[in-house]
Structures are given as C-alpha cells and as structure tokens.
Amino acid sequence: MPAEGFARLAQIISKQGNLTEETKVRVGGADIKESSSNDVNDSNYAVGRIKFWGETIGLHPFKLRMQQAKIAIHGEKYVPATRHDLSSLKQLRPGLAFPLWRGKQKVKNKVIISNLFNHVQTPIEQGWSLRITQTRDFRGGHLTYDSHNGTDYAVPIGTTLLAAAPGKVIKVISEFNRGGLKIYIDHGQGLITCCAHLARSAVKEGDIVMRAQPIAITGYSGLDGLITFPFGIPHTHYNVWLNGVPVDPFPYDDENGKHISLYRAGELPLPHKPEHGRNIDDEFVQSSFNAAAVEEVLDACLTKTTRDKLNTYTDLYQRANHTICEKNYYPTRFPVSRNMYDREYPRRPVLDLPFYPHVFDGIVFSDDI
Numbered sequence: 001m002p003a004e005g006f007a008r009l010a011q012i013i014s015k016q017g018n019l020t021e022e023t024k025v026r027v028g029g030a031d032i033k034e035s036s037s038n039d040v041n042d043s044n045y046a047v048g049r050i051k052f053w054g055e056t057i058g059l060h061p062f063k064l065r066m067q068q069a070k071i072a073i074h075g076e077k078y079v080p081a082t083r084h085d086l087s088s089l090k091q092l093r094p095g096l097a098f099p100l101w102r103g104k105q106k107v108k109n110k111v112i113i114s115n116l117f118n119h120v121q122t123p124i125e126q127g128w129s130l131r132i133t134q135t136r137d138f139r140g141g142h143l144t145y146d147s148h149n150g151t152d153y154a155v156p157i158g159t160t161l162l163a164a165a166p167g168k169v170i171k172v173i174s175e176f177n178r179g180g181l182k183i184y185i186d187h188g189q190g191l192i193t194c195c196a197h198l199a200r201s202a203v204k205e206g207d208i209v210m211r212a213q214p215i216a217i218t219g220y221s222g223l224d225g226l227i228t229f230p231f232g233i234p235h236t237h238y239n240v241w242l243n244g245v246p247v248d249p250f251p252y253d254d255e256n257g258k259h260i261s262l263y264r265a266g267e268l269p270l271p272h273k274p275e276h277g278r279n280i281d282d283e284f285v286q287s288s289f290n291a292a293a294v295e296e297v298l299d300a301c302l303t304k305t306t307r308d309k310l311n312t313y314t315d316l317y318q319r320a321n322h323t324i325c326e327k328n329y330y331p332t333r334f335p336v337s338r339n340m341y342d343r344e345y346p347r348r349p350v351l352d353l354p355f356y357p358h359v360f361d362g363i364v365f366s367d368d369i
Helices: 003-015 052-056 062-074 086-091 094-101 223-228 291-299 304-311 316-329
Strands: 024-027 030-033 110-115 151-154 160-162 167-175 180-188 191-201 214-218 236-242 252-254 257-259 362-365
Touching (some): 167 191, 191 316
Antiparallel strands (some): 160 214, 167 180, 180 191, 191 214
C-alpha cells in the first residue's frame, strides 16, 4: 500500500464517528443512531463522536491502559505472559482488515468469521497462546489459533452490536490486556455471552436487555488492536459460556457425542428479524447458583486482591457471575474448577447473529474468501 494510501486510511479513521442515518434507539440511558446503510464511517452518534484512539482502540485513560498492557507482555504472578511466534502473523490479513478499519463491508451484507473456537487448545497454564501449533474448528478445519475460545465476528468499526438473546447485563469492564471493552450478559439457564473489543457500551450492569436490543458500538479495543493496526482484522470477540466454561456455539461432534447448535437458526447464525415477533423462549429468568460451590472456587483463588474484590459482592447472583467472568479471563488464578450453578444445564438453541438484518443477513468464513 503506497504512503498516500496509508495517509488516506488514517484520515478516514480519524474522522470516524460512525453510524449513519436518522433513527434513534433509546437504550441503557444513551441515544444511539441505527444504521440504515451498509457503510458506517464518517458520521456522529447521538451520544457524541466516537474517539478513535480513546474508544475504538481503547487507549483512554492512557496510563492505566499501559499498566494493563504490561500484564499481557510480561505477565504477573499467576498470570503467564501471552505467547506468540511467527505463526501468529497469519492473523494479519490487510486485504480483509483495511475495509473494516474504514467502516466498509468487505463482503456485502455478510459478517466475516475470522476465527472459530479451537477444540484442541493448548494448556492455559502455559499462557494465552496466539500461536498456531494445534488447531481444529467445528468444521474440522483450522480457522483458529491455539488458545482461541470464542468466535470472532469481523465487522466494520462502528457497527451496532445487538443482544443475541434476552438477558441481564452482569458486567461491563475495559481491560486493555484482556479484550478491551467487554459486556457480559446472563441469558439464564447457565448461559453467558461476552462480547469484547468494543468501542462504546450502551448498557450498564443490572440492565435487562431484549433480544436484538442495541448494546454497544464495535471497535477493536485492547492491546491486540493497537499493535496490529492497521493490518489486524477489527472484530468482536464473542465468548459463549455454558455452566461457567467456554463452549463452541456451533454444532460439533467429539468423543462425548453430538452437540447441538446454540443458534436458533440452525447450524449457522442468522439475525433476528422484527417480524419474527417474540415467543415464550424470550422470557428471561436469571440463572441460579450453588452458594457452596461459589465459595469453594473463591476460597481457592490464588490472588488475594481478586478474592477480596469478588467477596465485596454480598449478593450471591452478583458474586457468582463476577467470579465466572474473572475465572474465564484469568483462569490461572483459579486452581479449583466447579460448576457454580444450581445444576448442569444442557445446550439449547437460543442465540441469534447479534447484528441488524438490514446490515448483515448471514455469515461467511474468512478461509472461504
């Protein structure tokens, strides 16, 4: 890419503020404009212009973000440093990345899946690995990397993100070393989703959200967004946790048999369409927990500051959910693994593709492009 191309890209991104047309959606105490076009750059939100470095990349406040970045780079007690090698460079795909950084779709009306859940992950005790040494996705392919435990929705920065199912927001936090700005939602019956690398949240902890309700604006916040810009693919990292552990929402087979899809549309996700209406499955009932199991996991936590922080939540629902969130993003701090719910919940098809249907009508895998 010639120098003037980089200059133009930087100019466009610096002006990026996002979604285009007039419809306002009131959610979580903030007005967000709904996009009515396929491209989402060069305009403003009703809540104010999205700041590229501060929000899309997530560098604000700078001093705190640099302190958090050191954890990923150097590690700390009970948290190994992130591992990478030359194979990690396969994550850089400028042909896909440049349009998305500019707020443009690469494939018309399709969400690009840039990484899938790895079914043969390397031991997390060795540290989060961006290497590609042992991989297998639900298709039997290799669209993933060693430690990847979610699904990456590669979309233009500034895209409106929706709730994939009805639920309750249980945590909103920004950690530069661990996925930037993240929103965690309890969908009941032991199911939690977490979306990471966001630019701005439109919800707060405690909010009840409906299916397809706007909850955030996408970006690529976090350390990996900063260090791979503009060659890394902007995406929303989407975790699905069932009974407190990461699971693949796509259907797959393993030694324990067949595992059904968690998507309502079947094997592949589709967005919710308003004409589909609501049904009894959209009635949210928050998850219940086993107090003794929660205390056992917490008591064994190796990091005192983490343990003390989680114990400040006197409500069992809050304490359990925050413990699950912390345990999944900092698993090496928690040597004891227990199902903290009141029972073992089965897989059930409840999730939708979390984007507007007039913007995206389905998905495409990046290795098919």
